[in-house]
Amino acid sequence: MIETRELTKLFKDVRAVDGINLTVARGELVALLGPNGAGKSTTLRMLTTLIPPTSGSAQVAGFDVVRQQRDVRLRIGYIGQGNGAGHSQRGRDELISQGRAYGMTVRAARTRAAELIDSLGLSDVADRTVSTLSGGQRRRLDIAMGLIHAPELLFLDEPSTGLDPQNRANLQEHIVRLRAEHGTTIVLTTHYLDEADSMAERVIVIDHGRVIADDSPQQLKAKHVGDRVILGFAGSEEAARAAAAIGAQHEGGFIRLTAEDGPREAPKILASLPITPTSIEVTRPTLDDVFLTLTGRSLREDSSTPAAELVEA
Numbered sequence: 208m209i210e211t212r213e214l215t216k217l218f219k220d221v222r223a224v225d226g227i228n229l230t231v232a233r234g235e236l237v238a239l240l241g242p243n244g245a246g247k248s249t250t251l252r253m254l255t256t257l258i259p260p261t262s263g264s265a266q267v268a269g270f271d272v273v274r275q276q277r278d279v280r281l282r283i284g285y286i287g288q289g290n291g292a293g294h295s296q297r298g299r300d301e302l303i304s305q306g307r308a309y310g311m312t313v314r315a316a317r318t319r320a321a322e323l324i325d326s327l328g329l330s331d332v333a334d335r336t337v338s339t340l341s342g343g344q345r346r347r348l349d350i351a352m353g354l355i356h357a358p359e360l361l362f363l364d365e366p367s368t369g370l371d372p373q374n375r376a377n378l379q380e381h382i383v384r385l386r387a388e389h390g391t392t393i394v395l396t397t398h399y400l401d402e403a404d405s406m407a408e409r410v411i412v413i414d415h416g417r418v419i420a421d422d423s424p425q426q427l428k429a430k431h432v433g434d435r436v437i438l439g440f441a442g443s444e445e446a447a448r449a450a451a452a453i454g455a456q457h458e459g460g461f462i463r464l465t466a467e468d469g470p471r472e473a474p475k476i477l478a479s480l481p482i483t484p485t486s487i488e489v490t491r492p493t494l495d496d497v498f499l500t501l502t503g504r505s506l507r508e509d510s511s512t513p514a515a516e517l518v519e520a
């Protein structure tokens with residue numbers, strides 16, 4: 208569905224996207240994850256034909272993003288960071304007008320609008336003017352706008368930024384359901400770690416315009432970080448004896464181990480110790496730990512991340 212080769216975008220001397228190669232198969236739900244300024248939106252804007260690449264190439268839905276822009280545009284939906292719907296119109300009318308702009312008949316646009324209103328949970332508010340909708344409702348209307356022409360591929364640029372946690376969860380549920388019902392290929396950008404983790408079956412981590420990791424969230428965590436098992440002992444001496452028995456190091460009264468599957472391996476570790484620990488803690492890594500391992504920086508500590516997102520990330 209998407210194939211890019213050395214896709215690059217320069218803004219004067221800023222290398223916003225630096226030779227990205229990626230392949231997205233039909234039906235995948237892929238999250239592009241990275242800190243502010245990593246190049247996620249620029250990548251999306253090239254894939255949606257909004258800006259031309261400086262070099263490299265991209266095929267989207269079988270067409271070239273530079274030479275066959277119209278063919279690409281007919282097959283994709285794009286929901287950018289701002290709200291797309293006009294504020295003084297009723298939501299349903301906005302959807303129908305959007306369908307007409309794509310060349311649909313009034314009848315087809317009405318039917319499709321009704322379907323989307325239903326599947327995005329907008330039935331109670333679709334006949335109100337857009338300006339009276341809540342942030343979450345408006346975002347769902349934006350998604351309906353992007354889907355009116357039944358695109359094969361939907362791009363969402365930070366779909367849940369600015370929403371409260373409840374609306375975010377609700378929106379995520381709708382996106383996952385749409386995908387299950389219609390088989391739409393979805394590519395979204397996010398800097399919410401939990402969003403990438405829970406929704407996407409594949410996470411492409413981008414930093415400084417380059418892909419630094421590309422795998423399922425589970426594999427990324429297992430491959431790059433692993434689970435942590437921390438054993439606590441009554442004192443340093445006990446910890447040293449236990450550490451010697453399993454060929455590990457201790458730090459004061461603690462032994463810190465990495466395990467591929469912590470919850471399963473912890474009982475075996477315990478069984479091989481000559482002394483019973485006083486505490487045991489098994490922690491599973493987050494995608495932030497993956498980012499930290501790969502870059503030495505935390506996505507959360509990114510100085511340009513707005514404070515509201517630090518709390519939720």
Ligand SMILES: Nc1ncnc2c1ncn2[C@@H]1O[C@H](COP(=O)(O)OP(=O)(O)OP(=O)(O)O)[C@@H](O)[C@H]1O
Pocket residue numbers: 218221222223224241242243244245246247248249250398
């Ligand atoms: N029109 C532009 N002119 C100049 N520089 C730009 C332009 N658009 C983006 N950039 C720069 O390109 C880099 C990548 O920006 P981009 O918006 O793609 O990042 P992002 O990963 O989407 O970040 P965010 O999460 O903040 O949206 C940044 O350094 C940004 O300042």
